[in-house]
Amino acid sequence: MPSAIFTIGRSGLTASRLSLELTAQNVANAANPDYSRRSLTQSELVMTGNIGIGASADSLGGVRPGVVVRAESALVQRQARDTSSGLAAAETEFFAMREAESALETSGLFTGLVAFEAALTRLEGNPLEPALRLSALESVRTMAANFRVADSTLANARSLVQDEAAAMVPDINELAAELAKVNRDLVASREGTAGRAALLDARDKALRGLAEEFGIAATINANGTADVTIDAAPPVALVTGGVAASVNLAFAADGTLAFDIGGTAFAPTGGAMAGRAAALDQMVGLQTGVDSLAASVIAIANTAQSAGVDTDGNPGQPLLSGTSAADIDVALASANGLATAPAGAPAGSRDTGNLAALLASLGAATGPAAGADTLLLGLSSRVSALDTRREGLGIVAASAEGELLRATGVDLDTEAANLVRLQQAFEANSRVIQVATELFDTLLGLR
Amino acid sequence: MSFISNSAGSFFNRSLAQMADLRAGIERQQTQIATGVRIERGSDDPAAAAQLRSIARREALAGVEGDNAAQLDQDLGAASTELEAVTALLQRARELAVQAANDPTGVDGRQAIAFELEQLSEELFTRANATSLTGEPLFAGLSSGTAFTRDGLGNVIYTGTPASGAVPVAPGTVIDRGLPGNAVFEFVSGGTPTSAFAVLGGLAAALGGGSPDPAGAANAALEGIDAALDTAGRAQTIIGTRMAWVDQVQQQQDTRGVALAERRSRIGDTDIAEAIARLQQSLTALEASQAAFTRVSSLSLFDALR
Numbered sequence: 001m002p003s004a005i006f007t008i009g010r011s012g013l014t015a016s017r018l019s020l021e022l023t024a025q026n027v028a029n030a031a032n033p034d035y036s037r038r039s040l041t042q043s044e045l046v047m048t049g050n051i052g053i054g055a056s057a058d059s060l061g062g063v064r065p066g067v068v069v070r071a072e073s074a075l076v077q078r079q080a081r082d083t084s085s086g087l088a089a090a091e092t093e094f095f096a097m098r099e100a101e102s103a104l105e106t107s108g109l110f111t112g113l114v115a116f117e118a119a120l121t122r123l124e125g126n127p128l129e130p131a132l133r134l135s136a137l138e139s140v141r142t143m144a145a146n147f148r149v150a151d152s153t154l155a156n157a158r159s160l161v162q163d164e165a166a167a168m169v170p171d172i173n174e175l176a177a178e179l180a181k182v183n184r185d186l187v188a189s190r191e192g193t194a195g196r197a198a199l200l201d202a203r204d205k206a207l208r209g210l211a212e213e214f215g216i217a218a219t220i221n222a223n224g225t226a227d228v229t230i231d232a233a234p235p236v237a238l239v240t241g242g243v244a245a246s247v248n249l250a251f252a253a254d255g256t257l258a259f260d261i262g263g264t265a266f267a268p269t270g271g272a273m274a275g276r277a278a279a280l281d282q283m284v285g286l287q288t289g290v291d292s293l294a295a296s297v298i299a300i301a302n303t304a305q306s307a308g309v310d311t312d313g314n315p316g317q318p319l320l321s322g323t324s325a326a327d328i329d330v331a332l333a334s335a336n337g338l339a340t341a342p343a344g345a346p347a348g349s350r351d352t353g354n355l356a357a358l359l360a361s362l363g364a365a366t367g368p369a370a371g372a373d374t375l376l377l378g379l380s381s382r383v384s385a386l387d388t389r390r391e392g393l394g395i396v397a398a399s400a401e402g403e404l405l406r407a408t409g410v411d412l413d414t415e416a417a418n419l420v421r422l423q424q425a426f427e428a429n430s431r432v433i434q435v436a437t438e439l440f441d442t443l444l445g446l447r
Numbered sequence: 448m449s450f451i452s453n454s455a456g457s458f459f460n461r462s463l464a465q466m467a468d469l470r471a472g473i474e475r476q477q478t479q480i481a482t483g484v485r486i487e488r489g490s491d492d493p494a495a496a497a498q499l500r501s502i503a504r505r506e507a508l509a510g511v512e513g514d515n516a517a518q519l520d521q522d523l524g525a526a527s528t529e530l531e532a533v534t535a536l537l538q539r540a541r542e543l544a545v546q547a548a549n550d551p552t553g554v555d556g557r558q559a560i561a562f563e564l565e566q567l568s569e570e571l572f573t574r575a576n577a578t579s580l581t582g583e584p585l586f587a588g589l590s591s592g593t594a595f596t597r598d599g600l601g602n603v604i605y606t607g608t609p610a611s612g613a614v615p616v617a618p619g620t621v622i623d624r625g626l627p628g629n630a631v632f633e634f635v636s637g638g639t640p641t642s643a644f645a646v647l648g649g650l651a652a653a654l655g656g657g658s659p660d661p662a663g664a665a666n667a668a669l670e671g672i673d674a675a676l677d678t679a680g681r682a683q684t685i686i687g688t689r690m691a692w693v694d695q696v697q698q699q700q701d702t703r704g705v706a707l708a709e710r711r712s713r714i715g716d717t718d719i720a721e722a723i724a725r726l727q728q729s730l731t732a733l734e735a736s737q738a739a740f741t742r743v744s745s746l747s748l749f750d751a752l753r
Binding site: 030031033098101102105110111114115117118119121122124125126127128129341345346348349350351352356369373376377379380381383384387398401402405406408409410411412413416417419420 | 454455456457460461464488489490491492493494496497500501503504507508510511512514515518519581583588589590591592608612613614615624747748749752
């Protein structure tokens, strides 16, 4: 039957044209990171020509274009999401802590303390020289100012992290709402259509976006919808079917982050938010460290002052005022007030006994200079360790990303080969129709 | 149909990451060469940064200690100069006393000697109250006032403190700033505590007519003058020893300064030769990987199909 040849040729033409369209779509989306490559299933079409027992051979019907299949690998997707959560956590924490490191290193906390110590040592050489006394007092002023700079730059680093966290919360809620909408649309979508494939792309994109900010556990249901639970203590549901919850963020008095969903507080364990929370927790420790350093300098200086007498033989007055890095300041009005001589020394004594005691407590192994050094060493070691971890996780995340792209991405070489193959198939099918036409013409031309 | 596909996206991602790594390395090396410092921030090398901080502190303190030592050297030098003059002065007084003890010296002669001794006594008083270049008294111990004062009766009294302070010139090393005046001008002669001022003043008064036996008084004063000379000589020796000590400490400071600088350089400075070689290596690698990227990225089947 020449008409069957027509039908077969036409079905082949349709199938190869549809496949060509999909190939073109794949090539067009080669640079789209959220796109998963598509392919078309095909099945042979066979028709039964007559009714009855002992029927003759089946008649052939050509090919039937099947459904659009989206390359998918739930495992690889999940791996990519989890590693990107881990990387985002390490990276955010690293950058935040590096900010804090810069803040403390450039504030001159340590150099200020050393300059103070050096000025006092110089004063020991000639304790009554007014220029030396003045320079010692000025070095105290500089040191106090450096403490205040450290305090404000640390506060600045903290508020940068807080602002970033606050700015990301609407994004997260937006992504969750989007995922809920995609879930609703997926329920209504028909299996094997290009529209459904596009919805699944949108679903995976939203999941990846969420995983950047929070470590998530995603459950992919049979109908393609995704339920999301945030990895946290305790785990909280973010998206359930078509309903998305909303994440709230608050700042505690010490600057740390407090998350809740519908009143249930949770502490995230992965993603950029966990990195920010961890960095802010450590900044609390840094702030305490800087404050206690300032307090110890104030205590040491004022204790030494009270144990000595100034140039006029009067008991020494407090050198520093304040209780923390934020409010440390010079309290002494005049350089003559520096109590270099021990108690009981007459006016104008060149005795440096009290100054030596002050220097000894400043330079002691438990003194502020050593404390500042320990604080900086601890911080830079932490940043260095975070950098190493970030690098390691970066490699893991990159390989998971590569794995995902291999599983779902577009390979231009394959597409080019497909293009040639499908073009040939299309031409071959049109040739089939041409042959059918000729056969038909031959039949019509019989005389 | 299953075959290994190499996604175009993953190839571009990989190439970009590799080139970004190389570029970051080159920038870092360039900064190291430009600043001469290997460690840009503490986290680059926490242990080395901590060492650098401790070296910076040591260097700051060593600089100050060096200044202290130089000033101490000056002060001790000034005290030594004064003591030399005091010794010469006491020797002259001794000559005068010997002269006065000789009977042939007449009344006029003794008057002249008494007059000169008074002048010498004045000079001694001035020298005992000499100050350093920075205006601090040299022989007043810890006091900043004058070392010796005259009371209403004209007696010279030591008003300084019996100890002089010490100056830190190196970690753990303190050197006394000078000698207190009582150790330089006061002594025990013939069992009684007295001072150079008392001896000279007493002799001058005796020779000026205060004594019926001026020659005997001069003879008796010789013992006191000798004791004064002894005391001044001893003080001179002590000061000289301390100056030698300060010199030695200064030399040690120089050596230590060089050692500290070397250490700092070894820990924190860029090894220029190595950095430049590494920079060249990275540049070559970057250029090569850029060239490779251009070649490989054009290796698409699309380019082959015409």
